[in-house]
Amino acid sequence: MTLTTIRTAAASSLAAAGLLFTLAACSAPAATQPTTSAPASTATSSSSADSGPCTGVKVIVDSGALKQAAADKSVCVPVDAATPASKVLEEAGVKTVGTTQYPNELICRVNGVPAADFEIVHKGGTYKEECSGMPAAFAYWAMWVKPATGDWAYAQEGLATLQMKPGESLELLFSVDNEPAAPKA
Secondary structure, eight states: OOHHHHHHHHHHHHHHHHHHHHHHHHHSOOOOOOTTSSOSOOOEEESSTTSSOOSSEEEEEEOGGGOOGGGOEEEEEOOSSOEEHHHHHHHTTOOEEOOSSSTTTSOSEETTBSOTTOOEEETTEEEOOOOSSSOOTTEEEEEEEEOSSSOOEEOSSOTTTOEEOTTOEEEEEEEETTBSOSOOO
């Protein structure tokens, strides 16, 4: 077995595990979240994810393998307490669309990307995302979280239940055939 084959198999296993964790989190009932967790202030835009410290939650959208800059952004959302990821994204001006089967738990489109008529090129050919059930295992938006100090990790909960705290970062990253495999440092 070559090193490339081992890496590809490991990346595939990681992607599958992340999807399973997300689906498992989706099956648990979501607790009602307070609507006053975050102050009513507007998110501040920045030109890059590394443009300075964010005392709230840093939100990064990276269309990754799709290379559709219209979806990409990096903003700091002011929060002073644990806040639902769905509210943080809303404050950041990031519009997500779930699937018919999982409307509030999974992410199918971010800021309209990928469009329903967009052909996603992957190793097996082309694919168009219909947003009906689980997104394809080879082409999907992954939700990553990073603590104030530490490394990026797959979110272990869905949008409805994930709580973000001040100093943390949240990234939505689109991967095709496991590329990119993780957010940039």
